Amino acid sequence: MRADARHAGPSSDPAGAPVPAAATGAAASDLLLARVVREESARIVAALTASLGNLDLAEEAVADAVEEALREWRTRGIPPSPGGWLTQAARHNALDRMRRQKRYREKLALLAGAPSAGMAEIEERLPLLFGCCHPALSPDAQLALTLRAVVGLTTAQIARATLSTETAVQQRIVRAKRRIAETGIPLRIPEGAERAVRLDLVLTVVSVMYTSAHLVAGGDASADRDLADDALWLARVVADALPREAEAHGLLALLEFHRAREGARAVGGELVLLADQDRSRWDRQLVADARASLERAARLRHPGRWQLHAAIAACHADAQTSADTDWLQVLTLYDLLGARDPSPIVRLNRAVALAQVEGPEAALEEVDALASSLDGFHLWHAVRGRLLRDLGRTAEADLADSRAHELTANEAERRLLAARIAGEA
Incomplete structure (x- = not known):
């Protein structure tokens, strides 16, 4: 889930991150909840899945916790530790659900024995992402499950992002979870030769996320900024967690180059092609970030297709005008x-x-x-x-x-x- 409110002006929240000054009451709690869901939900889902061995149960428990937070934080205020609050609420929801399941005592013992301290510090997003992008799942299922379990989007948001119906999205997610359960797909980062193949799948899904933000049916030239930001955020998560994987930095560079052009690509709701864009409207900081990401990839001396895509984007960024390309x-x-x-x-x-x-x-x-x-x-x-x-x-x-x-x-x-x-x- 993502709260849709957008405000401007600096302040602070209990987590230490800036909260816009204009955001007060329910708006402030919704804004913070959106940030906490993005930063914590995938980690909590993965940790609960590791304890329970059931991705479906973990994801539902976290989804319930987000709904509770939406109500509770609006009426009672933002808790001192928002991420910890969401973690504990999800764990409690998982316990409640398991009490209604057959043989719950065995699973309850597993959950009760899992350490609660330090969960927020354990990087769990990547194992979950690799699990969602397993080759046993179809490409459509990989994308839908990643958007649901890792990014935290609702079924309706995924349907809009992928130009699908909510029913189709829900069926993909259900089938993907069933496939994971039936085949025992592990939530782990693979090693050796398997990692290269699986990493390319992960990066492809993140790239498709970014592309989907620019294909809004019935929309104008403006991208779905939330989805584009989610894709860029996820690319950074992968690159930060796998610093020795050149292709992860290559994809990050590519998305940063493309994101830098957004201010010139869509003007007044109209689409402006690359050759006609006012390049003074490009985000120079993002261009610099993209070049740095591409340089990090090059230093690892393991070229691949995402680096080549980024190098092509860099050629356009280097040109002062289209004619200079x-x-x-x-x-x-x-x-x-x-x-x-x-x-x-x-x-x-x-x-x-x-x-x-x-x-x-x-x-x-x-x-x-x-x-x-x-x-x-x-x-x-x-x-x-x-x-x-x-x-x-x-x-x-x-x-x-x-x-x-x-x-x-x-x-x-x-x-x-x-x-x-x-x-x-």
Whole structure:
């Protein structure tokens, strides 16, 4: 769960973090609860799961505790130790639920013997995240379960973020939990060769979270800032917990570069493409953070696809204007990326760079070769429309842009495509 209130102005809360001055009473408690849920819920779920051997029970106990906190903190005030309050409430909820289950005494003994002190200091997010991203689960289930158990979103919030129905999301979560229980998927960080494969799954899920924040059906160009912030926060958690994993720093750098552009990407609810963005609106501190993350990854001398994605983003950040972009370097990086990840999306993005180096005709040939894989993807049609327009094939370009217009549910993208067809963009 995340409280949606947003305020401005510094103050403080019992946890020592700033609370906006304008936030008082219920608003202040809701704001603090949102922060505590983000920082503590995954750790509590994982610790309870380790004690109980039941992810479903642990997650439900924490969810109940969050609901209790929402009511209690509004009426009785914020407790001295909000994280400890939530931890104890979740443990009590787990006990109550277990009393209603068969053979509860055996499980109760396990829970009673678990140490309560220091739980907040034990880093439990990563084992839980790796468990949620186990390859035995489908990609949709991995994302839904991560958003629920690790990030703490409600079913309704997950449905909005993933463009799904609440029923579909709930079914994915239930099936994923059943799969974890039936197959005994461990909540642990794997070692050796297994870690590299599983880490890439984890990083992919975090990347999909960030991308989902920018695909709001019926919305304008503005991202779901909460979901984007959650993804960036989770990327930092992974990088901080696994400091020797270069790819973790690579993904963090990539998301920081993209987040830095947000102020220029969406202006007045309208979508502004990278080539047209006012780069003075980019967040220079986030750009600096991204470069530092990419440098940390490079020092570990273990290159991978996420670092290459980030290096491409760095090329755009280095250019003062779109015309200054070193497109040959971008194309070279895409060639290296394609050797590691020959996916149709990577090849489509490479074609955009190819158009800048060799011209739209060469790029269109590459794009057309992807028709069987990407015909249902709106950006394939949009890129194709742009290339056809650059070649003066306006009628064909209008057809491509019309198809892209049909396939996207985002209103800002639809307006941009409609303007192209009308000759206004």
